[in-house]
Amino acid sequence: MTLVTALRKDALLQWRTRARFLAVLAFGAVTLLLFSFAAGPDAASLRRHAPGFLWLALMLSSTLALAETFQAELEQRAIEGLLLLPASPRALFYGKAVANAAQLALLGLALVPLAVVLYDAPVPRPAALAGVIVLGAAGLSAPGTLYAAMSSQARARQALLPLLLFPLVVPVLLSAVKATALLTTGDPMGQLRSWLMLLASFDAVYWSLCGLFFGRVVEE
Amino acid sequence: MSAPSGVIAGGWEYVVAAYAITAVILLGYAASLIARYRAERRRAARQGAAEVHS
Amino acid sequence: MTEETVPAPSRGPLPFVLGGLGLALLVAGSYIGLFRAPAEQHMGDVQRIMYVHVPTAWNAMLAFTFAFACALAVLWKGSWRWDCRLEAGIEVGVVLAALLCVQGAIWARPTWGVWWDWDPRLTTTAVMLFAFIGILALRRFVDDPARRATWSAVATVIAYADVPLVYFSVRWWNSLHQMQSTPETVSSPFHLPLRMNAFGVLFLMCGMIALRARVSALRLREEVAPPPAAVARAAAPGRP
Numbered sequence: 001m002t003l004v005t006a007l008r009k010d011a012l013l014q015w016r017t018r019a020r021f022l023a024v025l026a027f028g029a030v031t032l033l034l035f036s037f038a039a040g041p042d043a044a045s046l047r048r049h050a051p052g053f054l055w056l057a058l059m060l061s062s063t064l065a066l067a068e069t070f071q072a073e074l075e076q077r078a079i080e081g082l083l084l085l086p087a088s089p090r091a092l093f094y095g096k097a098v099a100n101a102a103q104l105a106l107l108g109l110a111l112v113p114l115a116v117v118l119y120d121a122p123v124p125r126p127a128a129l130a131g132v133i134v135l136g137a138a139g140l141s142a143p144g145t146l147y148a149a150m151s152s153q154a155r156a157r158q159a160l161l162p163l164l165l166f167p168l169v170v171p172v173l174l175s176a177v178k179a180t181a182l183l184t185t186g187d188p189m190g191q192l193r194s195w196l197m198l199l200a201s202f203d204a205v206y207w208s209l210c211g212l213f214f215g216r217v218v219e220e
Numbered sequence: 221m222s223a224p225s226g227v228i229a230g231g232w233e234y235v236v237a238a239y240a241i242t243a244v245i246l247l248g249y250a251a252s253l254i255a256r257y258r259a260e261r262r263r264a265a266r267q268g269a270a271e272v273h274s
Numbered sequence: 275m276t277e278e279t280v281p282a283p284s285r286g287p288l289p290f291v292l293g294g295l296g297l298a299l300l301v302a303g304s305y306i307g308l309f310r311a312p313a314e315q316h317m318g319d320v321q322r323i324m325y326v327h328v329p330t331a332w333n334a335m336l337a338f339t340f341a342f343a344c345a346l347a348v349l350w351k352g353s354w355r356w357d358c359r360l361e362a363g364i365e366v367g368v369v370l371a372a373l374l375c376v377q378g379a380i381w382a383r384p385t386w387g388v389w390w391d392w393d394p395r396l397t398t399t400a401v402m403l404f405a406f407i408g409i410l411a412l413r414r415f416v417d418d419p420a421r422r423a424t425w426s427a428v429a430t431v432i433a434y435a436d437v438p439l440v441y442f443s444v445r446w447w448n449s450l451h452q453m454q455s456t457p458e459t460v461s462s463p464f465h466l467p468l469r470m471n472a473f474g475v476l477f478l479m480c481g482m483i484a485l486r487a488r489v490s491a492l493r494l495r496e497e498v499a500p501p502p503a504a505v506a507r508a509a510a511p512g513r514p
Contacts, residue, residue: 143432146428146432147429150412150416150425150428150429151412153416153421154412154415154416155415155416155417156411156415157415159411160408160411160412160415163404163407163408163411164405164408164409164411164412164429166404167401167402167404167405167408167433167436168405168432168433168436170401170436170440170443170444171436171439171440171442171443174443174444174447175443178446178447191446194446195446198439198442198443198446201439202439205435205439206432206435209431209432209435210432213428213431213432216349216424216428217424217425217428219424
């Protein structure tokens with residue numbers, strides 16, 4: 001089984017569970033609404049915090065999306081069958097991680113219009129913002145997929161996944177929020193490039209490390 | 221939050237607090253370690269004895 | 275895990291000797307730092323916090339580095355001994371990092387007027403503290419010992435690789451603020467208590483890690499390897 005086959009399997013799985021995606025999206029939307037209550041009705045303050053709120057909403061929803069990601073594989077121990085196939089666990093991992101990254105990126109893109117409406121945040125460069133969201137979603141999905149493989153087979157899994165994932169993705173949150181803020185409010189110092197570099201290097205480090213270790217995590 | 225220009229006067233209460241917390245945490249952790257170690261040794265010894273006599 | 279049984283931990287007095295030596299050094303170094311060393315010319319007496327703060331910082335980082343090395347050894351060799359050391363290194367590192375954050379807050383209050391200053395070093399420590407607390411939780415919630423060993427080793431390598439990324443992201447993020455310099459390059463009358471306490475915490479930490487690894491080994495033996503008597507009985511079932 002090649003990477004393409006694994007990816008097809010996970011894309012199909014995502015499509016068949018689209019009702020769950022909508023539920024996670026609704027959760028993200030509610031979070032955005034709640035943040036505006038916490039920060040008060042002051043329009044200027046809401047606008048200033050819009051990038052942070054957007055990424056926090058995406059991060060909180062991501063644990064819901066990722067926690068269930070191995071559901072189908074664990075039911076009836078299908079993952080053991082998958083591992084018996086002449087396929088590298090690496091292909092399994094990258095299929096799953098790419099599908100998760102796509103799902104999280106979609107989630108982030110769907111939350112943007114809502115943030116624009118609620119926080120009156122300007123989006124002068126939508127294509128660049130989409131790029132930041134894709135990079136950030138990739139940063140959440142690689143370690144998130146690996147940790148979901150562990151936590152879904154452990155006790156107290158609901159608490160375990162965010163506890164493992166959130167400290168790790170602090171660089172993703174910082175760089176994605178900064179990059180989004182620089183995109184929306186302007187970038188007089190030309191800092192955007194270095195934040196994107198940081199985000200991209202996080203992605204590079206964790207996409208390779210997690211792919212390397214996934215086989216050890218799922219082996220019996 | 222400017223950098224301090226002159227000498228910070230006093231502040232002994234912060235020094236005392238820092239050393240006290242350091243002592244409490246280090247000694248407390250050491251004590252808990254010794255207690256856990258003794259409990260595990262006792263349990264292992266009891267189990268070994270039970271296995272031999274059964 | 276490639277090993278079938280967990281080796282019995284040593285009974286030697288080494289952890290207690292190391293711990294006692296470390297404590298004695300710490301008491302002596304702190305006495306010199308508190309009462310013999312002169313007050314620093316800018317920071318005054320508050321500077322004396324540095325004599326415990328800096329040694330704690332060095333050794334907390336060292337403990338996590340030790341855990342990282344143990345994790346590599348677990349993944350490479352699959353031996354239970356390294357798994358026990360891994361757990362010990364993480365737990366002692368978490369204790370030291372927690373202590374470090376408290377000391378940092380106490381230091382920041384009189385110097386900068388706030389409890390927390392988002393200094394990159396201290397913030398990285400706080401992030402790592404939570405990352406390694408997560409790994410301890412992972413160990414607690416996984417019942418199969420072999421899985422627990424591999425998974426926590428993987429998680430340790432992954433968390434340790436995050437240290438430079440967290441450090442640089444916090445540093446850039448906070449760079450609009452004025453960078454506070456923590457006076458670490460101190461002049462010679464301050465060297466002696468700093469060095470004594472650094473070795474004191476180091477010896478104490480080594481003793482603690484050794485003792486904690488023994489606790490892990492004793493627990494693991496109960497989980498993984500049946501005691502020898504039980505094995506002998508199983509081999510000769512007719513024996514009373």
